[in-house]
Amino acid sequence: MSAFNAIDGGREVDRNDYTPGIEPQPTWCPGCGDFSVLKALKGASAELGKSPDEILLTTGIGCSGKLNSYFESYGFHTIHGRSLPIARAAKLANPGLEVVAAGGDGDGYGIGGNHFMHTARENHDMTYIVFNNEIFGLTKGQTSPTSPKGHKSKTQPSGSAKDPIRPLSLALTSGASYIARTAAVNPNQAQEIIVEAMEHDGFAHVDFLTQCPTWNKDARQYVPYVDVQESDDYDFDITDRREAMDMMAETEDVLHEGTVLTGRFYVDEDRPSYQEEKQAIGELPEQPLAERYFDDSYEWERSADTFLDKHK
């Protein structure tokens, strides 16, 4: 018998179940792209029939970190850049949990860049949504890792001398097995992509373009956008690493020229998730670790019986 009956409990849910009974005062600005992430996540969770009690949503610090306040589920609003290591350990502890991590572009591609790379490399079965608004919003408009070269801000008064991070390419190189980009202005595609990401058995990275009307007024609102799967102008095989890499490079090149390319960029359904890899080498038990602590019949090993002989 499970101690975690919310998991695969088959509870009937609709999108309102992810709205806190009393909506906390929204701290996002009117017109902020973050609302679209929230909406898409609620829609996707309902579509997949996930109970709020079986979802663990971890976030970092920034406007995106407030997602936990407006999305009803188990939440862990962590520290700047560290949502991924907390999320992936929770998944190892209890693989039945639906684990979603979220953060901003500074959180994920800057301060947490190392974790992004390694979590993708390990291919944990989880979803990572990056609110990419190309700016530090909560701290009032500083240049971020995805701000275009030449971007002027109070901390980069002469304009940034740095090329922006290439998030999609970085995810691919690191080992993510599902990589997509969507935009706040495209709610239907956003929900579809988040559904696919949550269903994907591996590390699913969604670069979510979220316009910041307050601090990034110069930036476009990511319209018009192009869905690379629907457009006749683009033809590539999303299961082919090299073709995906070329497509990502082009997407990242043209973003700051005004062409917003979105859609699925890479999907590898064959690569085993980290949990599967660990189980295959005997380093992750079949029974979720978290269940063991509630299992009265489990006979806990003692070092005296198991390991002491070699010290005699």
Next chain:
Amino acid sequence: MTDDELIWRIAGGSGDGIASTSQNFAKALMRSGLDVFTHRHYPSRIRGGHTYTEIRASSEPVTSRGNGYNFLLALGDSFARNPQEGAYYKNEEIKPLSENLDELREGGVIVYDSGLLDASEIEDFDERVEANNWHVYDIDLRSMARDVGREVMRNTAGVGVTCALAGIDTQYVEDLMTDAMPEKILEPNLEILERAYNHVLEEYDADAHDVTAPTGEHDEEQVLLSGSDAIAYGAIDEGCRFIAGYPMTPWTEVFTILSQNFPKIGGVSEQVEDEIAAAALAIGASHAGVKAMSGSSGGGFALMSEPLGLAEMTETPVVLIEAMRAGPSTGMPTKTEQGDLEHVLYTSQGDSHRVVFAPGTVSEAYDQTRQAFRIAYEYQVPSIILYDQKLGGELINVPASHFDREPNPDLGSVLTEAELETAPHAETGKYQRFQHDVEDGVSPRSIPGQENGRFLATGNEHTPEGHIAETPENRVAQMNRRLQKAEAIRADLDSREETHQTYHGDDEAEYGLITFGSQQGTVEEAVDVLADQGYSVKSLGVSDLMPYPAEEVSAFLDSVDEALIVEMNASAQFRGLTQKELGQYGEKLSSLLKYNGNPFEPADIVEGFKTTIIEGDELSGQETTFVPAAGD
């Protein structure tokens, strides 16, 4: 020199098999009925560089490395650098014979591998031998090994020679080799052992010197364990099944032991990208309902500061261990020190509320690791085991029965789904996981995946259900509740049958020696020596560093005229903590410090105490430093 103990030093280069040979030999001596204690010295290099291990063996319990040594087996450094580098490194090959030679006691034995070493390269060797009445045996161990097996087996030849010269039955060594070695190398090793043993008996008069191994008998079965083993087993017996880490000397030992053992008991080990991730993973696993730990040494622990604060703020139980080595920065990676005390107590922003234990011995390391888990999970705080390279690496025999305990996998203050049904929920539907008014400040938690248990954990200040809040009333209520746990934990620890503080010597003594952590055994031995010499001294070894055992330490200080605080760092951190916590006794407390990379020897403390406290003189050597009491 005393006859009742053997302090055997095996010296060679890194890579010469010093560690494994000495470990087996220590176990052989233990099996023969002796009490043993080992001390390791090694450089931060893969190959080459002077390394040695000392084994102290006695028929009485031994609690420190002792003073100097009385038997040297110098194998020479077979991985020494090429002669062109000699200008900087000097002749490394000879170092295992030449370095610290003056610490060899009068009348001591020197065995060196004449196949590799030429004693005439050492300045005034013959004169020093004569002056100290040393007994030298130059034996070609290399040829002995090469004739039967491979050159690397010369450490076995050295052990055979040792057995013959010190009167040790080779049967214990043979049994151990049989247990430990694969068949292919077992045969030649056994033959080398026998040849070396017989060679000595045939060629030399082993009675020419007075250094022999004592004989003894144990009342019950013993096991040979290091502090790192004890920490790992304490974690296992307390139900820990998740560890995340990044390699760093010397913490890597515990990480390795658990990584190798966890798959056998369904535990999970994760080697991750850095120590920030390591601590965060342990927090994530604990949040999801698993007893979890992480750890590092100074530099890596610095990276854990922010996750540590997150665990405090979100009240996520976690155990971290910190294996100190000499700092600051990279410092001296393989040398011991107790300089991270303040780092561990205070790192991370805001008002910290954590638990820090510094076990003094290997068996305390086991006990206190278990206690650290119990406290962490019951009170939802991070617990830290603060130890050092010395305690982590030293081997000592402990009665096997010490580990014959029941496991405790209890997750502490956690609700079940049935209990959650009636637990208080906010109007939002969230469980009130951070309630204001709860006993001992502990508000039970739920685990993700439980029905009706959802809540928000956040590093921000938060309401009972976890939502971010900055109202003054809530802030003060939550802060007070979190800090209240420290008092509850202190009361909990004080109410237990056994205190973590260790007392030694005559209760009525006039003077006190106080230390924390790994120097405990050495200080106790110094107390015995001083008592034998007629001094009125007792000691207190403190393990609870936070929350501090103020009553116990105050009572101890009230009972003595003066106290000398012994610690391995340069700025008297533990004395500072003691004065901060107690707010008095400044005129009673002076410090004896050592920070040259080597742990105290009992003689350092005996001499330090007599010179400074009794005679009021300056210390003459450079090994230790004296800091007088306020007003002196």
